[in-house]
Each structure stands twice: as structure tokens, then as C-alpha cells.
Amino acid sequence: MSVDNQLRALAEPHRRRILELVRDRELAAGEIAAHFDVTRSAISQHLTVLKEAGLVVERRDGARRLYLAEPSGLAGLKKFVDRFWTTSLARLAEEAEAEARRDESTDRAR
Amino acid sequence: MSVDNQLRALAEPHRRRILELVRDRELAAGEIAAHFDVTRSAISQHLTVLKEAGLVVERRDGARRLYLAEPSGLAGLKKFVDRFWTTSLARLAEEAEAEARRDESTDRAR
DNA sequence: GACACATGTTAGAGTCGGCTAACGTAAGTA
DNA sequence: TACTTACGTTAGCCGACTCTAACATGTGTC
Numbered sequence: 001m002s003v004d005n006q007l008r009a010l011a012e013p014h015r016r017r018i019l020e021l022v023r024d025r026e027l028a029a030g031e032i033a034a035h036f037d038v039t040r041s042a043i044s045q046h047l048t049v050l051k052e053a054g055l056v057v058e059r060r061d062g063a064r065r066l067y068l069a070e071p072s073g074l075a076g077l078k079k080f081v082d083r084f085w086t087t088s089l090a091r092l093a094e095e096a097e098a099e100a101r102r103d104e105s106t107d108r109a110r
Numbered sequence: 111m112s113v114d115n116q117l118r119a120l121a122e123p124h125r126r127r128i129l130e131l132v133r134d135r136e137l138a139a140g141e142i143a144a145h146f147d148v149t150r151s152a153i154s155q156h157l158t159v160l161k162e163a164g165l166v167v168e169r170r171d172g173a174r175r176l177y178l179a180e181p182s183g184l185a186g187l188k189k190f191v192d193r194f195w196t197t198s199l200a201r202l203a204e205e206a207e208a209e210a211r212r213d214e215s216t217d218r219a220r
Numbered sequence: 221g222a223c224a225c226a227t228g229t230t231a232g233a234g235t236c237g238g239c240t241a242a243c244g245t246a247a248g249t250a
Numbered sequence: 251t252a253c254t255t256a257c258g259t260t261a262g263c264c265g266a267c268t269c270t271a272a273c274a275t276g277t278g279t280c
Contacts, residue, residue, distance in 0.1 A: 004123060011121040012268085013114060023198055029227060042269055044228055063226045063277040071198030078195055081188050088133055088181030122238080139257060152239055154258055173247040173256045222280085229274070236267070244259070250252085 001054045003076045009053035010077075014038070015046050019069055022056060026066040111164045116187045119163035124148070125156050129179055132166060136176040 009015055018032055033043040047067060050056045054073035059066045119125055128142055143153040157177060160166045164183035169176045 004121075007117060007121040007126075011114075011117040014268090016117075019194070023194065024201055030225095033227095038268090039270055040227075041229085041271080045268080048228085065227065069194075069198050071195055071202065074191060074195055074198075078191050081184060081191050084129070084133065084179075085181055085184055085188055088179050088184075091134055092181065118237095124238090140255095148238085149240055150257075151241080151259085155238075158258085175257065224277100224279085226277080227275085230272085232270090234267105234269085236265105238265090239263085241262095242260085245257080246255100247257100248253105248255075250254100 001073070001076075003080050005053040006055060006073065006077045009049050009055055012046065012049075014042075015050055018043070018046055018050065018067075019055060022067045023069045026059070026068045028061075028064045028066055030064075032067065111183070111186075113186045113190050115163040116165065116183065119159050119165055120187070122156065122159075124152075125160055128153070128156055128160065128177075129165060132177045133179045136169070136178045138171075138174045138176055140174075142177065 010019075014036065017035070021027055021032055021035060029044060029047060030040065032047070033040040036043060047056065047058075050067075051058055055070055056067045056073075057070045059068070120129075124146060127145070131137055131142055131145060139154060139157060140150065142157070143150040146153060157166065157168075160177075161168055165180055166177045166183075167180045169178070
């Protein structure tokens with residue numbers, strides 16, 4: 001559930017594709033596996049990782065297990081990216097302002 | 111520069127801490143390494159990964175190399191997270207609406 | 221119960237990633 | 251030039267990760 005787990009989970013291309021598959025609709029494990037050319041076993045393990053990272057939720061329906069993306073699981077990661085993004089951009093804006101002030105005083109000095 | 115590279119780079123706790131260190135100010139490789147209890151070598155390798163992912167920029171100053179976070183490098187990742195976030199939330203909203211409609215017609219049926 | 225179906229779990233092989241130690245390189249200094 | 255400072259790079263170890271193959275579990279059906 002930590003940002004660390006979420007990032008590690010997302011760092012795997014297969015897992016990102018799985019996540020996109022179950023973003024809009026519930027899918028059974030087998031249906032998900034059908035989209036890939038690796039074993040069902042591999043997909044099952046990927047689903048476990050995604051589940052433990054809180055990025056998908058599992059629901060049982062008889063013998064099947066249905067998976068669906070859990071957007072709130074991305075909350076921590078989104079906060080991390082947004083915070084970094086805005087803070088860095090603020091720094092850039094400050095630098096631009098500082099440069100503008102420098103240019104201005106240079107002009108005045110002429 | 112791809113989202114894949116960015117996510118792999120961010121999936122390492124040391125690299126995330128490095129990124130936060132150079133978010134607001136330029137730091138030399140040695141100064142960065144001083145914040146950690148691993149070898150300078152390890153930090154140097156992390157810096158290479160961050161650089162190749164486009165998350166930091168390197169500037170030479172004599173014998174020193176200064177590093178600074180590159181917010182634009184996060185653009186792709188931010189887009190990925192935002193897109194996923196908003197799309198998933200839209201799905202949740204739709205589901206909530208559908209349920210509200212169901213409840214309403216149930217009420218009417220009484 | 222017997223069987224088929226859907227899926228999870230485990231063992232083991234191969235690969236990747238992070239780390240240290242040792243070496244290499246380039247810039248500054250006496 | 252000789253020496254120091256500040257880094258990067260490489261080789262190799264070790265643990266973590268991904269995959270397949272085989273086995274285990276649980277559910278529905280006859």
C-alpha cells in the first residue's frame with residue numbers, strides 16, 4: 001500500500017497493461033491472461049503484486065476471480081508526483097523571476 | 111526518457127531520496143553521497159540512472175558535477191497517473207450514478 | 221462421488237539490479 | 251611534474267524478480 005510498493009508494481013510493463021485492462025471493467029484472471037503471451041501463472045503472480053500494492057481489488061464469483069482497478073490505490077503516488085511536479089515548477093518560476101530582476105537592474109545600470 | 115524508464119528509476123527508494131534532495135537546489139555528487147550510508151559509487155550509479163531517465167540534469171563545474179531535478183522529465187509519468195486517475199474516477203462516478211438511478215426507480219415502485 | 225473448469229501456489233532456472241572494492245580520469249594546486 | 255580532490259566506471263557478488271512447469275485448491279455439474 002506504500003508508494004514504494006505502488007512504484008515497484010507499476011515498474012513492470014505487463015502489470016501496467018493489466019491495470020489498463022481492468023481500469024474500466026471487471027475481468028476474470030483467465031480473460032486477462034488471454035491478452036498476454038506469457039503463462040497464466042505469470043499473470044496470476046502479477047495480479048497478486050497489484051493486489052498487494054492496493055492497485056486492484058479482487059472479487060470472487062464462483063470459481064472465477066474478477067479484478068478491477070482501484071483508483072484510490074494510486075492516491076499516494078499521485079500525491080508524490082503532483083507534489084514533486086508543482087514544487088519543481090515553482091523553483092523554475094522563481095529562477096525565471098530572479099533572472100528577470102537581474103535583466104531589469106542591468107538595463108537600469110546602462 | 112520513457113515512462114518505463116522513469117518508473118523503474120523511481121522504484122528505488124535511494125533514487126527517490128536523491129531526487130528530493132536536488133529538487134530545490136543544485137548539489138554536487140559528493141554532497142549527495144554524504145546524505146547516504148552507501149558508497150559514492152552506488153550514488154554515482156543511481157545518478158546515472160536518474161540522468162538517463164531524464165529526471166535530473168548534470169552540469170559540470172570544474173572537477174565537480176552538479177545535479178538538479180528536471181521536472182519536465184516527470185511529464186510523461188504525470189500524464190500516465192493523471193489519465194489513469196481521472197478515468198478510473200469517472201468510472202466510479204458512473205457507477206454511483208447508475209446506482210442512484212436504480213434506487214430512485216425502486217423508490218418510485220413503492 | 222467423479223469430473224471438468226478456473227485459478228492459485230510452489231520450485232527452480234535464468235536474469236536483473238544494487239552494492240562494494242578497485243581502478244581510471246579529469247581538474248585544480250603547489 | 252607530482253599530488254590531491256571529485257567523480258565515473260568496471261568486475262563480481264548476492265539478493266530480488268520474472269518466468270515456466272508441475273502440483274494444489276476450490277467451484278460447479280452430472
